[in-house]
Amino acid sequence: MKIKPPYLMFLGDARDQLAAKTANGVAFWRPDWCLGQVRLKGCKADIGLPDIGLEDAVQNGVKTLVIGVANQGGYISDEWSQTLHKAVDLGLDIASGLHVSLRTVPGLEEAAGAKGCQLFDVRHPVETFDVGRGHKRSGKRLLTVGTDTSVGKMFTTLAIEKEMSARGVDCSFRATGQTGIFIAGDGVSVDAVVADFISGATESLSPANDPRHWDLIEGQGSIHHAAYAGVTLGLIHGAQPDVLVLCHDPGRPHMRGTPNILIHSLNETIEACEKAARLTNKNVKTIGVAINTSRMSDTERLRELEAATAETGLLAVDPLREGVASIVDQIIS
Amino acid sequence: MKIKPPYLMFLGDARDQLAAKTANGVAFWRPDWCLGQVRLKGCKADIGLPDIGLEDAVQNGVKTLVIGVANQGGYISDEWSQTLHKAVDLGLDIASGLHVSLRTVPGLEEAAGAKGCQLFDVRHPVETFDVGRGHKRSGKRLLTVGTDTSVGKMFTTLAIEKEMSARGVDCSFRATGQTGIFIAGDGVSVDAVVADFISGATESLSPANDPRHWDLIEGQGSIHHAAYAGVTLGLIHGAQPDVLVLCHDPGRPHMRGTPNILIHSLNETIEACEKAARLTNKNVKTIGVAINTSRMSDTERLRELEAATAETGLLAVDPLREGVASIVDQIIS
Numbered sequence: 001m002k003i004k005p006p007y008l009m010f011l012g013d014a015r016d017q018l019a020a021k022t023a024n025g026v027a028f029w030r031p032d033w034c035l036g037q038v039r040l041k042g043c044k045a046d047i048g049l050p051d052i053g054l055e056d057a058v059q060n061g062v063k064t065l066v067i068g069v070a071n072q073g074g075y076i077s078d079e080w081s082q083t084l085h086k087a088v089d090l091g092l093d094i095a096s097g098l099h100v101s102l103r104t105v106p107g108l109e110e111a112a113g114a115k116g117c118q119l120f121d122v123r124h125p126v127e128t129f130d131v132g133r134g135h136k137r138s139g140k141r142l143l144t145v146g147t148d149t150s151v152g153k154m155f156t157t158l159a160i161e162k163e164m165s166a167r168g169v170d171c172s173f174r175a176t177g178q179t180g181i182f183i184a185g186d187g188v189s190v191d192a193v194v195a196d197f198i199s200g201a202t203e204s205l206s207p208a209n210d211p212r213h214w215d216l217i218e219g220q221g222s223i224h225h226a227a228y229a230g231v232t233l234g235l236i237h238g239a240q241p242d243v244l245v246l247c248h249d250p251g252r253p254h255m256r257g258t259p260n261i262l263i264h265s266l267n268e269t270i271e272a273c274e275k276a277a278r279l280t281n282k283n284v285k286t287i288g289v290a291i292n293t294s295r296m297s298d299t300e301r302l303r304e305l306e307a308a309t310a311e312t313g314l315l316a317v318d319p320l321r322e323g324v325a326s327i328v329d330q331i332i333s
Numbered sequence: 334m335k336i337k338p339p340y341l342m343f344l345g346d347a348r349d350q351l352a353a354k355t356a357n358g359v360a361f362w363r364p365d366w367c368l369g370q371v372r373l374k375g376c377k378a379d380i381g382l383p384d385i386g387l388e389d390a391v392q393n394g395v396k397t398l399v400i401g402v403a404n405q406g407g408y409i410s411d412e413w414s415q416t417l418h419k420a421v422d423l424g425l426d427i428a429s430g431l432h433v434s435l436r437t438v439p440g441l442e443e444a445a446g447a448k449g450c451q452l453f454d455v456r457h458p459v460e461t462f463d464v465g466r467g468h469k470r471s472g473k474r475l476l477t478v479g480t481d482t483s484v485g486k487m488f489t490t491l492a493i494e495k496e497m498s499a500r501g502v503d504c505s506f507r508a509t510g511q512t513g514i515f516i517a518g519d520g521v522s523v524d525a526v527v528a529d530f531i532s533g534a535t536e537s538l539s540p541a542n543d544p545r546h547w548d549l550i551e552g553q554g555s556i557h558h559a560a561y562a563g564v565t566l567g568l569i570h571g572a573q574p575d576v577l578v579l580c581h582d583p584g585r586p587h588m589r590g591t592p593n594i595l596i597h598s599l600n601e602t603i604e605a606c607e608k609a610a611r612l613t614n615k616n617v618k619t620i621g622v623a624i625n626t627s628r629m630s631d632t633e634r635l636r637e638l639e640a641a642t643a644e645t646g647l648l649a650v651d652p653l654r655e656g657v658a659s660i661v662d663q664i665i666s
Contacts, residue, residue: 134559191529192528193527193528194525195523195525195528195563196525196561196564198528198563199559199562200560226532226571227466227529227532228532229532229566230531230532230567231528231531232563233566234563237560255467257466258465258466260468260469261612279559280559280594
């Protein structure tokens with residue numbers, strides 16, 4: 001799988017800006033790849049790209065229509081279908097992060113086959129994986145982990161990739177979720193693989209590499225999340241990280257989606273993740289804490305970062321404010 | 334899903350007795366359900382049931398042909414196909430534990446539809462599940478856990494079900510793997526569900542129940558297995574067990590399939606499983622250790638059980654030798 005840029009971002013009839021969160025993330029991290037946006041009637045989202053038609057997009061070199069939006073009702077409407085068919089007729093590949101497969105759109109798979117276009121359903125992995133082996137692979141690996149889901153693991157990993165790349169460090173962002181896959185052009189939705197293959201899929205995503213090369217692996221879920229911890233644990237085992245970066249959002253009263261389960265402390269989370277990681281890499285260590293302080297005043301912000309350092313003895317930054325240079329200093333020192 | 338007994342056990346052209354391990358397990362635990370076996374030319378397995386033809390089976394009231402055997406080469410051969418088609422023609426349901434779906438046998442799904450027969454692919458769950466919620470459900474739950482895969486978790490759970498049922502305790506065996514599902518007639522192959530739904534599928538398998546009712550949930554994998562720990566952790570969270578029983582096979586030099594990872598001690602395994610289980614049930618406790626001593630002399634056996642008790646402070650039995658009465662005494666005391 002290799003999704004080919006440049007991209008045209010399909011926003012459909014997104015009901016609000018949040019519904020286009022994925023498209024937003026792709027446009028933020030890969031501005032050079034995103035040439036325009038397509039919005040249908042009633043679309044309430046705008047990711048700040050020029051509105052261009054499919055024909056213009058093709059003439060400007062676009063290779064892939066990316067569906068980076070949540071669809072209303074969970075099915076693909078007739079209006080959407082028409083746009084997708086038109087894209088394929090014009091020779092575009094389509095990459096989708098929808099829960100429902102592009103293959104359910106009547107005639108689309110056949111049309112794509114006839115035109116030699118590819119359909120990428122990133123939430124429906126088609127690869128077959130081996131089960132995890134747990135053997136040590138060459139190369140270095142960083143994994144982001146979190147006190148909860150949606151606490152900035154992808155953002156932090158990409159910020160580290162950007163900083164390392166700017167310093168000339170040989171590194172690769174390894175995507176494990178839909179937005180990350182559009183940003184990387186490839187990857188594996190680990191929460192969508194068959195449960196037996198979580199760690200095996202992660203091993204294949206991050207194969208043996210040059211001893212100085214860094215794989216920067218996007219984390220998922222939380223080891224203490226009652227719904228997703230299995231994904232997180234398999235991902236930790238398969239990633240065999242040398243370095244963990246803990247991500248945290250201080251605003252959460254409880255784990256997302258499970259109101260009766262409180263957020264564990266930073267140290268409890270670090271301890272659980274390191275313990276799990278030692279199964280496949282005895283030398284794992286946590287190097288820093290990335291905190292989302294976007295809803296805080298400057299005073300609160302600094303207090304939060306200081307408290308995190310006091311608790312953990314680690315560097316604490318907001319990747320969006322301080323950046324991750326100090327974390328990268330620690331990693332490649 | 335409800336697989337209807339009585340069963341006819343299909344052994345195909347099994348290359349040896351081990352290839353019919355699943356069929357053997359079903360015949361051992363549900364002898365009243367298994368009326369006969371079907372063996373093709375070259376079959377090297379025999380599970381001790383009468384060899385009967387499909388027509389005789391139907392006349393004797395058989396409802397389901399159960400494929401409890403590993404297929405050579407991983408695909409369904411023409412010879413197998415003929416038998417499966419004949420079964421459907423005679424009105425039998427088919428239940429399969431094969432990795433390859435019955436739906437890949439040309440014409441079989443259509444033939445089954447026309448005859449009103451059901452095809453159960455227990456390794457290919459078709460249900461959709463919610464993600465785990467982690468809320469407390471009424472009723473009592475026991476889960477078996479292990480120091481490795483294939484260390485007797487299903488056997489131990491079924492032995493406890495048998496003992497509890499004999500004492501009139503209201504209980505249900507909850508199957509999470511293919512053999513268990515044939516034995517229960519229903520269940521969920523948790524290692525075959527999409528990774529996001531491991532704990533959610535387990536929650537649906539063991540719904541709220543009468544406060545005195547015991548769900549006896551078959552464990553899978555090991556929390557320290559580099560390939561399968563994600564499944565184990567999601568299963569623990571979804572099961573929210575009140576009681577754990579640890580299963581162990583002392584003969585293992587290392588974890589099955591990962592030669593570089595040693596077996597963790599009984600106490601390390603108990604500690605890790607209890608810690609995980611406390612996320613959804615603060616009152617979890619481990620009640621005993623079930624050890625497979627089948628390859629040991631009587632002296633070795635007793636020494637092994639004593640050592641397990643000395644290490645853990647818990648009852649230790651071989652369910653096949655001592656039975657599990659003493660464990661059940663602890664649970665329902």
